[in-house]
Amino acid sequence: MEPLINFDNVTCGYDDKAVLEDVSFRIMPGQFVGLVGPSGSGKTTLLRTIMGLIRPAAGSVHMLGQLVHGRSAARIGYVPQLETVDWNFPVTVEQVVLMGRTMRSGIWPWPNKETRARMATVLERLGIGELAKRHIRMLSGGQQQRVFLARALLSEPDLLLLDEPTSNVDIRTRDEILHLLADLNRDGIAVLLTTHELNSVATHLPWVICLNKTVIAQGRPSGIFTSDVLSRTFNAEMMVIKQGDLLLVADKPHRFDDLAKSSAGLPDVIAAPRLSKRNGNGLALAASNQHDDY
């Protein structure tokens, strides 16, 4: 099968400064992939390169076998970081969503019948049908995320790119968004999202790429989420705790060495039922196991 995206030794960036160096990976049609890395690691640059907004200085990017050159061969739906959106811009939910079909809804300023019907279906599916006439500022974080997801879906994409969709939303909304993306992925849409939420990635996503200017590792979270890989990815000491099916990632606290010396070892010390609580030594953990869907 032809890869949906094929990065082959890509080096790219802005002006003379390389943000990504020698990046290679593949994403197959229908795959659900998480891209993790620290701020400034090149996650957004990678998404922009896929969209054809940045041209590689070296290497090549192919989409469905065609060289990405200004415009992508596959249809891409892009959901930006919420912080980059001008929330005071005078547009309603409906107007933003219709932008997803700007070039396919006739020559008149208003949308044609087919586009209207599709929009209604998408809005209903995402549970924001009643908000169509509302100004985008008058929405919660989760609803705002859904509006841009609806815009992406209206373009009937082969690939959904989401830049930090789980940032600045509460835990419940984050869970809803990830489940929604899993549903869309089941319909055959490939998904690539960037995130800092390592435990969410471990729980919900079947495939992860660890990025820090170059690809540090890629594979199933259970296979690549090791202290070594994550420490190299985030340039910080990270702890990975495996307990049965559970995979937990946490910052290494300053007093961890003392703690380790005075206990029989953390995984044995912390029993599964107590994982969602603070352990009393400043180590905050979130329990996660691989999502049932995968």
Place this chain on the structure above:
Amino acid sequence: MTTLLRPWHYDFFVHGIIAATLVGALCGLIGVYVVLRHMSYIGHGLSHAIFGGAVVSYVLQWNFYIGAGLYGFLAAVLINATARKRQIGADAAIGVITTASFAFGVALISRVRHFTTNFEAALFGNILGVTVSDLWVIAGVSVLTVIALFFVYKQLLFTTFDPEVAPTYGVPTQKIETLFALILASALIASMQVMGVTLIAAALVIPAVISRLLTDSFSKLLLYATAIGAFCGLAGMYLSFYIDVASGATIVLMAAAIFTVVITVVLLRQRRQRITIGMNRSPAFLPSTDAHLFD
């Protein structure tokens, strides 16, 4: 009634009021895009650049509209291109290109002394000098602008709201930007005779800013800004006739007066809303205090 009709007996007033109303509406309409793109300074800068073009066409004895038009369009494209350079930025690009162009115009004038009268007209507007052919140019530019904005409404909305993402959805952003630069330059050139270089920016920005206070709907914003711009042109011309003050200045002062009234009402409404909410609810439930008058 007789007092209101008295100015209509003068041809110069009839020409002037038609020109001022059309220019007000045209600048109001385009101003919405200018304000939403955070390019308010470009109207000011581009008109100065066009001034350089006007002087060049005068010296070379070209038609004003062709010379200034070419110059303005080139300046707009150059500003767009320079502004994309991350280390420069739009405001600095406008500052460099337009002031250099303006200075070039002034330098030429200092060599060609007999241009001084036209120089003043170009700077501050000369509504008394509006000819029938000027009216045709203004009307033509207005009609073409409306037609162009009608057919690229969706694309222009997308590139204004989200210029980085629009190409991903197939919007030909570069072409749309170039078309908008052409429309903006044409509108400024058509408006120069009425408003003058120094006051065009106000005609572009103020109606759009007033309308933004009145509505959260993009389509209504376009309608309101066009109507407010036309009203300011019409009322400003009348005022100019009766109080014997330069037309460009009265049009801008009229717009500024409306802005002051609207923002005062909006602020008072917001204050009243806050007080009402504060009495009835705990601060934790404070909603957004947007107070759009017409929504």
